[in-house]
Amino acid sequence: xxxxxxxxxxxxxxxxxxxxxxxxxxxxxxxxxxxxxxxxxxxxxxxxxxxxxxxxxxxxxxxxxxxxxxxxxxxxxxxxxxxxxxxxxxxxxxxxx
Numbered sequence: 299x300x301x302x303x304x305x306x307x308x309x310x311x312x313x314x315x316x317x318x319x320x321x322x323x324x325x326x327x328x329x330x331x332x333x334x335x336x337x338x339x340x341x342x343x344x345x346x347x348x349x350x351x352x353x354x355x356x357x358x359x360x361x362x363x364x365x366x367x368x369x370x371x372x373x374x375x376x377x378x379x380x381x382x383x384x385x386x387x388x389x390x391x392x393x394x395x
Contacts, residue, residue, distance in 0.1 A: 300327070302367045302387050303348060305337040311357035322352055330383045332376070338367065340387050 307319065316334040323329045326348075327341030339348065345364040352362055369388040 300340055300342050300387075300390065302369045302384070303339045303341065303345060304363075304365045304367045305339055305348065305352070306361075306363040306365075307335055307337075307352075307356070308361035309335070310361070311359045312355070318355060319352070322355060326351060328383075328387075330380055332380065338380075338384070340390075 305319075305323075314334060316331060319337060320329065320331060323337065323339055323341075326343055327339055329340070330338045332338060341348065343351070345366060348364045349362060352364075356362060369384050369391065372384065
């Protein structure tokens with residue numbers, strides 16, 4: 299079953315390149331880049347698999363955090379496009395997708 303994960307990246311030695319992360323995530327699920335450091339990722343992969351997909355593209359001094367996110371409990375201020383993306387994932391989870 300698919301789930302939403304929050305991915306946070308701290309670029310230390312690797313040159314800031316959010317498009318590179320987009321390209322790595324794309325074959326593995328649907329993502330929303332919140333900013334150049336944070337992605338929400340809808341995938342069937344688990345957190346360990348996501349980390350293994352990302353880590354070869356980063357220097358060991360960088361930081362990568364992958365954490366499961368609960369799209370049924372949220373609050374905040376963000377673009378409508380993000381809330382629409384998140385609402386679709388919440389609906390998919392309720393529907394068993």
